[in-house]
Amino acid sequence: MNCNRKQKGGFKVKKFILILVVLSTLIILAACGGETEEQAEDSVWSQIEESGEIVVGTAGTLYPASYYPEGSDELTGYNVEVFREIAERLGVDIKFETLGFDAMLSALQSGRVDIIQAGPREASRDKFAFSEPVKYSFATMIVRADDLSGIHTLEDLKGKRAGGAATTVYSDIARKYGAEVVTYGNVTNDAYLRDVHNGRTDVVINDYYLQSLAIQAFPEFNITLHPDLRFHPTTNNVVMQKDATVLLEKINEIIADMKEDGTLTKISEEFFGGLDVSKEPEEEVIEIEGIE
Template identity: 65%
Template sequence: MRLKRFTLFFVLLLVLGACGETSSQNQNSDEKGSGKWAEIKENGELVVGTPGTLYPTSYYPEGSDELTGYDVEVIKEIAKRLDIDVKFEILGFDAMLASLKSGRIDVAQAGLREASKKKFAFSDPYKYSYSTMIVRKDEVADFKALADLDGKKAGGAATTVYSDIARKFGAEVKTYGNVTNDVYLKDVDNGRTDVIINDYYLQSLALEAFPDLDITIHPDLKFYPTTQNVVMDKDADLLKEKINEVLAGMREDGTLTELSGKFFGGKDVSKKPDEDIIEIEGIE
């Protein structure tokens, strides 16, 4: 009888120990997933990396020291609905994800790439687009396909998907720091570079701002569909959940459409474009 009692007591200890271990593991997992959100709430602000030089998504209007743009206003509205302040850190794209990894910023805004998915978490998209190329008007016919990038000079940042596309098809990439759109555009116009590969909506508006430049968007080459997302720590599960909830609300109540119309000439970038877009294999 005493042996049976001892055996039962021992089994109960094992069961309770296993439950305690599982509970501890779940608690650690919960703390890990909610830690970034708890930190942000405690600090009372969301620190966001943004270039500040990219019209119309993140820029300073002429004569103003107040940052604005589609990305900027989307993140401001997210912070407002989460009842926290927002602080912007001006960073070049090449420094953005490194700053996120080091903890200098809480979130960034960038497109979804497979390599980055292994290191960071991404919100649902709040912008859909695709890639195009700006070339000199008298050289449109020289670019019948992406393969015609071979031997050309393409302007871009070092680590963007657009530069990866240019390199994939044989172009030499002339890299820039965190410069404004006009620097890229003028270099195509004056012959220092031959092409800029970038987002369709951004390129369209950039051209409108500089009508005197002898450059244009290629009318036929539309390729590599893209999105813009809020990027955060890989383990920031609760923060991602909250941001996605807010974005869903902004989509449903028309806020994303309204902000898009304001910054993209009435176009709604919050919806997938209805275009025949060329997919590119081997670009993450």
């Protein structure tokens, strides 16, 4: 009887020890799994922190957002100076890669650049992370000044030729209303505007603030902002890889601070003729169904 009791007791002890071992193993595996996931989420910021440098994709040809002033090799513009301020507050150096818009998302996805600026769309939201907005705006049109290129409503875009990049929301709007999109590479504003002036294209749909300043640089062209059409409210955000959660948190904190301390307003007023693009516009803007 005593032997049996000892055997039973020993079995219970061994069973208890086995359970403890299994539980301990599960806890260790869970902890390791958590660390692996966290490391994956931190990898983008970890690389930036380790190198001491953040790589930014930007156009370099789009006045006043990202451009080289005449006679200068120093990149500047609203987007550029916002990036510089973010890098400074992150405590890292900054390196710019000039890219066409259509190449920016692929460069971001491949890791060639760490961040860009763009507006969120449903397809890109699934692949990338977007910060809080650093710019609010809406779309309008540049048309010929003498006849508004025959465009009085959005429906009048049918059959017109619209200059633009292949994958922008502005080209999507042109196509939605039946325009033919004439695509360009990473060219400067004058190429788009000259083509409207000389009749190669009829219209350029783009950001209101960018276009209102761009046409001022070319008073000799027969072009104007459409006086009546304001549509498709947009935002511009800092974009990064989907798993860059630490970087996203840091940049959102910085953007909030820049709004609160007036830095975004100051940069905006410098590049947008005293206007503050960091705040939502008060104008009535037409929403376009089916366009993100």
